[in-house]
Amino acid sequence: MNCIDLYSGIGGWTLGMKLNGINHVKSYEWNKDSNRTHNMNFGTNTKEIDIRKLDFKDLPEIGSIDFVVGSPPCTQFSYANKGGGGDIQDGLIDMYKFLSVVEYLKPKYWAMENVPRVKNILEKVLNNDSKFKRFKKLFNYLEVVDSSEFGVPQKRKRMIAGNFPYQLFENYKEHANNKTLGSVLNSLKKDEIIDPIYGYKIPKSELTDHIIEEPLNYEELRLNRESKEYHPVYNGMSFPENLDKPSRTITSTCTRVSRESLIIQNGIGYRRLSVRERGMLMGFPVNYQFYGKTYNSKLKMIGNAIPPVVTYYLFQSMLETPVEKLILIDKADKYIHEAPLEPIPITPPDKVKNKYRSKRSFRLAIPEYRFGSGVRFELSNKFNEDLCSWSIKFYYGSSKKINQVVFSDKQHNQILKILEKQNIDIINELLSLEQYSQKLSSEKLQAKWIHKDLDYTHPYEVLDKVSDFAVKIKGLISNLELSDEKFSEIVGEKLNSKLFDNKELVISGIITGYCFNKNIKQ
Structure with missing residues (x-):
């Protein structure tokens, strides 16, 4: 059986072929370090190529290729890229090219791998996009697969699409040996x-x-x-x-x-x-070598790879191996890697930083005020040109709609009047908090955070100290009587249930945040 892999990366597909005795005809990859890693491990001599510009005349003869596989770039589709705000239309260019090659070569079976999000994207364009509709007949499988179920020591979920005996592939899971990080x-x-x-x-x-x-x-x-x-x-x-x-x-x-x-x-x-x-953990053997020039280059190559354990079982299904004759990967004929033609680059990991840029950001929730679901009081810094200010802020809402409560004199006085009417005395704690905050300054906190002057108070210490004050104040107002209507009037509109369930904690956090912001030197 003959196979080619498009967007072949460092060889996750090729190793699966080799372990199954499938003839590797050619790989197509544009990244220099990934292609070099492939060549060094398999003794190939492929050159980098922009697959978007691939001329079909440079492909093998129609009918000569049994399997076409590959992993088009996932950058534009990944939620890790710009919070999921990548250029999907740009990513679809590679999907279109891949499917065009499959359509042209007419292999017996084919498979494509990408991030889980692509499942919904592909379903949408195959049904609605005039350019992609013609490819719909090529598919018999479009699902998200958990690699760990096939014996990869990593819970890596990926979309697998294609046309192959998928029921065999899925049945193999029952026989794979599970592996762990340990x-x-x-x-x-x-x-x-x-x-x-x-x-x-x-x-x-x-x-x-x-x-x-x-x-x-x-x-x-x-x-x-x-x-x-x-x-x-x-x-x-x-x-x-x-x-x-x-x-x-x-x-x-x-x-x-x-x-x-x-x-x-x-x-x-x-x-x-x-x-x-x-x-x-990605499923590459202990003797597989990575030819990235830098530490981060190697991390990138590995993180973008497809686990060869998964491709091994995909190819077993393409070879139509019945479950009762399945050869598990540890019993497969070992693939003897080529002797390295060049020394393996020694790439030490990142060193611990001792100095940071002057505008290093800080943003952490106060320990006793981490409500979850987007609700938190946090200590953070912000910059107005070169001027840095540190303060406590209060946020509630969700990842899609974040609301901020801005502490004000009116709000603070309103709370104090309610406490006074109910004979709740927090004056001593407020005085202690004021005195502590007055000893701090945004300039010194930032100097400590960027390691410019290590004699100052660390922001972590401030977080924990403020948390202690807030908890003490919360204890003093534990018997506070406050209606939902009054609470909403003080805090804001469209409050979620977590706020109503933690009224005393929220009120104590507002008092603490107001007092801290009022007294820290800016």
Whole structure:
């Protein structure tokens, strides 16, 4: 059987072919580092090509190709790009080109992979777009697949579309051996490393791309934990990662403090994953080499790849292998990789920053005021040209509609009058909060945050101290009697249920935020 792969990346499709004994005719890829990685691992000599400009005369002869597969770029479709605001029409250019090649070559079977969002996009254009309608007859499958169900140690959901014996493909899940994040990490700790998916064995001395990154420092650790466990809008994540399950999705980009980064416990500290750990979680063998020129280039290549474990089973279905004759991937004939023609680039991970740009932003919810569902009191900074100001803000709503309560003298006095009428005394706590806030300044907080002057109070300390004040005030007003109508008059319109369920906490947060903003030196 003969196969080509379009937008072939670093070889996730090609490895699946090789493990099935399918003849790899040619790959088509535009990214230089990805193409080089493909060539170095498979001994191919393909040149980079812009597939959008591919002339059909340069394709194999019609009827000579049994399978066409590939992964058109997902950048414009991914929610990770501009919050899902990529140029979908631009992304569809590659989809159109891919389907045009399938239509032209008339293979027996074909398959395409992309991010889950593309399922709905493709369904829409196949039914409504005059350019795409003619391709609808090419499809017999358009679904979102969880890679971990096929034995990938990563819970990676991807759209798989095409025309192939999909019932066989889906039935293979029942027989795949499930793998976990821990199975990958533990395999790399031994003197003889046994690949948990393929069974390949190599001595530890031959292991590459496994440079362990510096542990997260105090700032990075808290930012990671806050963004994962207490994100104001999105669902919470485990921190650190759960080793007894497949990992979360490996992304093409992440930083030491991004929400998408996978953090594991490393002794008494915490760290990100190495390039090798990411590659194995994506389903590439321990002896597969990555030829990116930089650390971030390797992360990008791996994050954009398709797990070869998934392509292995896709090709098994294209070969029409009955379930009872299915050969699991660890029992497949091992593919012997070509000896590297060039040294593997040594790419150390990012160093911990000691200095930051003067306009480094800060935005974290006050610990006791993280309500979830978009509701939070937070400490943040903002810039008006070169002038930086720090303050507490109160937000409620959803990711699509965020409302801000602006603290005012009128609002503050209104609350104090209600408390006075009900003989609730918070004067001493307010005086303490005023005195504490007067010792702070936006200039010094920013200087500490950018590491310009380390003698000043850290913003994290301010967060925790303000949280303590707010909790004390909340305790003093725990018997506050306040109707829903009066509460809405004080706070604002279109309040959600979380606010009504936490009236005392909201009122104490407003008082605290007002007092802090009034007294910090700007």
